[in-house]
Amino acid sequence: xxxxxxxxxxxxxxxxxxMIFMTGCSTSAKRPLLSPLKPGVGIAEIFxxxxxxxxxxxxxxxxxxxxxxxxxxxxERVKDYPDIxxxxxxxxxxxxxxxSFFRTRLLNSHSSQDLNEFIRNNFRxxxxxxxxxxxxxxxxxxxxxxxxxSLFPTETFRYPLYKKPADFKKPYYTRRVIEExxxxxxxxxxxxxxxxxxxxxxxxxxxQLRLPSGEMAYVGYxxxxxxxxxxxxxxxxxxxxxxxEELTLSTLLSFFEQHPDELDYYxxxxxxxxxxxxxxxxxxxxxxxxxxxxMRSIATDKVVFPPGGLAFAVIEKKVSKRFGWFKKKGQVxxxxxxxxxxxxxxIKTPARADVYFGIxxxxxxxxxxxxxxxxxxxxLKR
Numbered sequence: 346x347x348x349x350x351x352x353x354x355x356x357x358x359x360x361x362x363x364m365i366f367m368t369g370c371s372t373s374a375k376r377p378l379l380s381p382l383k384p385g386v387g388i389a390e391i392f393x394x395x396x397x398x399x400x401x402x403x404x405x406x407x408x409x410x411x412x413x414x415x416x417x418x419x420x421e422r423v424k425d426y427p428d429i430x431x432x433x434x435x436x437x438x439x440x441x442x443x444x445s446f447f448r449t450r451l452l453n454s455h456s457s458q459d460l461n462e463f464i465r466n467n468f469r470x471x472x473x474x475x476x477x478x479x480x481x482x483x484x485x486x487x488x489x490x491x492x493x494x495s496l497f498p499t500e501t502f503r504y505p506l507y508k509k510p511a512d513f514k515k516p517y518y519t520r521r522v523i524e525e526x527x528x529x530x531x532x533x534x535x536x537x538x539x540x541x542x543x544x545x546x547x548x549x550x551x552x553q554l555r556l557p558s559g560e561m562a563y564v565g566y567x568x569x570x571x572x573x574x575x576x577x578x579x580x581x582x583x584x585x586x587x588x589x590e591e592l593t594l595s596t597l598l599s600f601f602e603q604h605p606d607e608l609d610y611y612x613x614x615x616x617x618x619x620x621x622x623x624x625x626x627x628x629x630x631x632x633x634x635x636x637x638x639x640m641r642s643i644a645t646d647k648v649v650f651p652p653g654g655l656a657f658a659v660i661e662k663k664v665s666k667r668f669g670w671f672k673k674k675g676q677v678x679x680x681x682x683x684x685x686x687x688x689x690x691x692i693k694t695p696a697r698a699d700v701y702f703g704i705x706x707x708x709x710x711x712x713x714x715x716x717x718x719x720x721x722x723x724x725l726k727r
Contacts, residue, residue, distance in 0.1 A: 379474040382433050387649030387695025388471040388723055398659050398722060400464050401457045404640045404681050412641035413448050416653045416684045417441055419635045427652070434469070434725055435651040443468075443655055443726040464724065473650070473721035476696040482721045483697050484660050486712030487549050487644065487689065489629050489704040492542045494535050494554030496562060502536035504543040505529075506552075506564060509620040515571030519616040523570075534623055535564060541601055544577075544612055547619040550689065551629040553704065565624040572616035574690035580611055594713020617690055627704065631687030639703030644687035649695045651723060654685045658698065660719035678719065685723075 379389035391397060402409070420437045446467070454460045464470070475481040495502035507529040510517075518528060535554050537543045546552035546564070554562040578597050581587045587596050601608050624630075631637045631644070633652050643656060650656075659680045689699055698721055702712035 379472055379478045379480050381474050381478075381695075382471075383429060385649065386429060386433070387474055387646065388651075389474055391470045391472050391722075394465050397465060397470055398657065398680070398720065399457070400461045400657060400682075401680050402460075402682050403679050406451065408638050408641045409451065409682055410448060412638040412684045412686070413444050413451075413655070415635040415638065416633075416655075416686060417444050417448075419633050419653045419686075420444070423633075423653075427647075430651045435654065439725060440651070440654060443724065446726050447655060447724065467727055468724045469727055471723040471725070473698075473723075474695050475720070480720050481696065481718050482658075484658065484715060484717060484719050485697070485699050486702050486715035487699045488702040488708040488712040489551050489553060490542070490545055490549055490709050491553040491555055491561075491705050492537050492546070494537045494562070495557060496535055496554075498533070498536050502538060504537045504540045505533040506535045506537070506543055506546060506621050507532045508534045508622055509568050513568065513620070515568075517570040517572075517618065519570065519572055520618045521613040521616070523618055524613070534621060535562060540612070541598070541608060546621075548690075549709075550619065551621075551624075553627065561627065563624045563627055564621040565629055567620045567622040569620070569690060570616070570618040572618075574617045575615040576691060577611040577615060580614055592716055594709065597713075619690075631701075633686050635684075635686045637687055637701045638684075639701060639708065640681060641683050642686045642701040643683045644689045644692050644699035644701065645685055645721075646692050646694060646697070647685075647688050648693075650685055652685060655724045656683045656685050657681070657722040657724065658683055658700070658719060659722075660700075660715075661717045 381387065381389055420441045423437055426435070426437045426440075450460070450463050454463065472480050473482050476483075493502075498505070510529055510532050517523075518526075523529060537546075537554070550566040552564055554564065556562055578587070578592050581597065581600060582589045582592055587600060626636075628636045631642060632647065635653070643658065657680065659678050662678050683700070687699070687701065691697070692699055700712070700715060702708040702715075
């Protein structure tokens with residue numbers, strides 16, 4: 346009888362401990378921090394002001410005003426806006442009201458504290474759900490390169506950019522097939538000195554050619570082949586050729602300078618191919634048809650984020666010990682207001698954003714050295 350009672354007490358104790366343990370696991374399990382407002386949308390509304398960021402801007406006010414004006418012009422001319430965002434309050438009319446209201450206060454605001462109070466009192470704040478719903482967004486940079494080039498092939502300029510062919514339809518042929526079968530002969534619109542230069546214009550989506558005459562020619566995005574984009578930098582990391590924490594444009598260029606025989610192999614592993622068109626303006630246009638502005642335009646996935654909207658980014662000041670933004674003692678993260686005016690082949694997730702750095706070598710260097718995490722927010726007037 347004693348043995349039976351002891352056994353029973355033991356089983357009850359084990360059961361209770363198991364229940365407590367299981368309950369503890371359940372309550373301590375990691376839950377999503379940010380819940381999207383609707384399936385497929387990449388933003389969650391933040392209702393607790395204590396979770397708002399410090400709306401401090403580290404860049405020039407004039408460029409922000411210009412970028413805001415570009416988005417207002419976009420909203421004034423656009424007829425349709427995605428239903429999924431309109432249902433959340435992001436109508437084109439509300440976006441115009443938001444941008445105009447913010448612009449007026451921005452002109453008269455003289456401190457970040459004043460702007461913070463203004464936003465907290467007058468705006469709904471949304472955050473990108475980011476990676477694993479934790480709000481973690483990978484920020485990279487892009488820009489408009491300037492390369493020596495020619496409108497005609499020469500011994501120096503042998504690597505072409507192509508316009509969209511007459512038989513174009515998606516999906517078109519892969520990069521490997523296009524190049525190995527010379528499918529685009531006759532559709533050349535410009536030539537560069539190196540195959541890597543031509544490829545980098547593919548990645549950036551636009552570029553400028555400095556012609557032998559000293560004149561400039563401008564090319565912009567026309568279409569893509571419809572295949573998935575594969576980053577050759579990421580491939581180099583996966584193959585152990587470059588350390589992930591040191592992946593920047595500088596290290597990528599350096600690698601192929603030292604290993605030119607590997608360039609073709611890696612380029613052809615990216616199936617996506619970009620077609621260009623000649624454009625009249627030096628300043629490139631984003632995917633919404635608005636000019637992009639240095640450090641004020643971002644490229645995101647327009648399926649999950651509201652096109653043209655007012656955004657705020659907090660970017661960690663860290664890339665690697667060798668290049669770019671590296672966080673040192675006493676330094677703080679960079680933050681900026683930006684307009685969501687562009688997209689890109691590799692930007693297909695709520696956990697990615699590209700910052701436009703501008704035109705030329707310095708802009709390209711700085712853009713290529715940005716590869717770090719942060720948070721992304723969107724503002725909408727109450």
